Amino acid sequence: MSAVDPGAFLGLEGDSCGPSSLGVVIPVPYEATTTYKTGTLKGPSAILEASQQVEFYDEWLEDEAQRFGIRTLAAVEEKGSPEQLADHLEAVVSEQLQAGRFPLILGGEHSISLGPIRAAAQIHPDLVVLHLDAHPDLRNEYEGTRYGHGCVMRRVLEAGVRIHAFGLRAISPEERDFYPTQQQATYVGARELLPLSGPDRVARILQDLPDGPLWLSWDIDGLDPSIVPNTGTPEPGGLDWYTVSELLRKLDLFERQIVGAELVELMPVTGQHASDFACARLAHRMILAGLRSKHRNP
Numbered sequence: 001m002s003a004v005d006p007g008a009f010l011g012l013e014g015d016s017c018g019p020s021s022l023g024v025v026i027p028v029p030y031e032a033t034t035t036y037k038t039g040t041l042k043g044p045s046a047i048l049e050a051s052q053q054v055e056f057y058d059e060w061l062e063d064e065a066q067r068f069g070i071r072t073l074a075a076v077e078e079k080g081s082p083e084q085l086a087d088h089l090e091a092v093v094s095e096q097l098q099a100g101r102f103p104l105i106l107g108g109e110h111s112i113s114l115g116p117i118r119a120a121a122q123i124h125p126d127l128v129v130l131h132l133d134a135h136p137d138l139r140n141e142y143e144g145t146r147y148g149h150g151c152v153m154r155r156v157l158e159a160g161v162r163i164h165a166f167g168l169r170a171i172s173p174e175e176r177d178f179y180p181t182q183q184q185a186t187y188v189g190a191r192e193l194l195p196l197s198g199p200d201r202v203a204r205i206l207q208d209l210p211d212g213p214l215w216l217s218w219d220i221d222g223l224d225p226s227i228v229p230n231t232g233t234p235e236p237g238g239l240d241w242y243t244v245s246e247l248l249r250k251l252d253l254f255e256r257q258i259v260g261a262e263l264v265e266l267m268p269v270t271g272q273h274a275s276d277f278a279c280a281r282l283a284h285r286m287i288l289a290g291l292r293s294k295h296r297n298p
């Protein structure tokens with residue numbers, strides 16, 4: 001664990017975790033390939049600390065995640081390469097999925113996604129990654145590694161997993177040219193979403209979302225920096241709070257199966273806690289949608 005124990009998600013420790021704990025929160029303070037500003041290492045502990053101030057009742061989904069039982073695991077500390085982390089996390093997440101739990105992974109940089117998604121795809125070969133991000137993360141190689149945060153979704157695609165991204169607005173020429181060659185990777189860019197009204201934004205994201213169990217891979221920089229300024233690459237022109245909240249509500253309403261989730265790339269700054277709290281709030285809404293799905297699909 002970190003030097004200062006941030007406590008458990010929502011403050012659920014000991015008996016308050018609930019007897020069966022359908023949910024498990026896995027902190028992954030990993031940062032090896034971040035390119036611009038650094039500090040995502042402290043993301044998980046900042047979310048855990050802020051989560052202790054989050055109301056149990058979620059007014060969007062009209063339910064409480066804590067009633068399903070949520071346990072927070074000790075942080076996964078991996079000092080090795082992103083490939084080593086992927087193998088390590090694949091094993092950790094696989095164990096939780098096989099035990100019938102819903103995992104929420106807190107990053108850390110986005111390169112942490114590969115192992116958990118591989119673990120979920122082993123159990124659900126028709127898995128679809130619903131990817132919130134400002135960036136496609138589809139480069140073949142970036143800054144000397146094929147497993148860094150700018151490449152993670154390329155490796156996910158190579159693992160045979162479909163990806164539907166939304167909120168993209170910083171795309172490299174390589175990625176622009178790569179998209180038309182791929183059947184398995186679709187996206188709705190921010191430029192297409194932002195002129196629409198809120199409900200139409202959500203409908204547009206869902207319109208191209210393939211059938212199949214979902215993995216939520218959410219990079220907080222997909223949101224507008226006015227909501228979460230403290231992230232490594234705060235791209236202007238991002239999505240709003242309504243869109244992500246209503247998207248989760250619609251996934252729940254339509255009873256889409258959600259098998260796991262991750263929230264990555266918070267870069268906390270001491271004395272500025274709005275970003276931490278927004279991430280904790282969103283993490284709660286994500287795990288609640290996931291737990292309700294898990295409850296319907298044991």
Ligand SMILES: [Mn+2]
Pocket residue numbers: 133134135219221222233265
């Ligand atoms: Mn990003």
